[in-house]
Amino acid sequence: MWMQAGATVKCDVYSFGILLFEILGRRRNLDETAPESEQWFPKLVWVKYESGRLLEVVETCDGADEQDKKTADRMCEVAFWCVQQQPEARPPMGVVVKMLEGEMDIAPPANPFQHLMATPKVANMWTTVTSSVNTVSTGLGSQASLASSTFSSSRVHSACMV
Structure with missing residues (x-):
């Protein structure tokens, strides 16, 4: 087929x-x-x-x-x-x-x-990746922001590896 x-x-x-x-x-x-x-x-x-x-x-x-x-x-x-x-x-x-x-x-x-x-002209969109950090306004403060940032970065990294 x-x-x-x-x-x-x-x-x-x-x-x-x-x-x-x-x-x-x-x-x-x-x-x-x-x-x-x-x-x-x-x-x-x-x-x-x-x-x-x-x-x-x-x-x-x-x-x-x-x-x-x-x-x-x-x-x-x-x-x-x-x-x-x-x-x-x-x-x-x-x-x-x-x-x-x-x-x-x-x-x-x-x-x-x-x-x-022909060499394909592809913009490298991965050079300007920014992670959105969700801040939890409980007593955790910067630790919650860091965990959220790490999670977002690892998701982007995993998506690039697929």
Whole structure:
């Protein structure tokens, strides 16, 4: 029950993009034995693509010529379009076929893994935690205030540890 809405056409396009990566690299898209930065192949391909070193990750056969390299680049760009994070940004399968066959030009793809690479900007709300101290106006005075303060602090600490 991981997918409540069921499979869609856009899921098929995404899966096809992953398949293109696996064909290009001659490996599965996830390799847990690889170093962490190289475990998920599509993300590694993007990093190499962005830096102009795509051929480092694309397994070429002996004797690959310039046309083979262009085909690999084309497949890679199509795969990036297929695995865009937002389903609406993925092309329909008919367009994917036309791009692969060279009938359509391929616009430079947007980074489909931006959501995985960006450092999240989260405000650190725990640096300004203040405890509310309930003072009991019986004869206990500061001891009741101290006990209440200690209890509030330990609750905040426990909540952070969960």
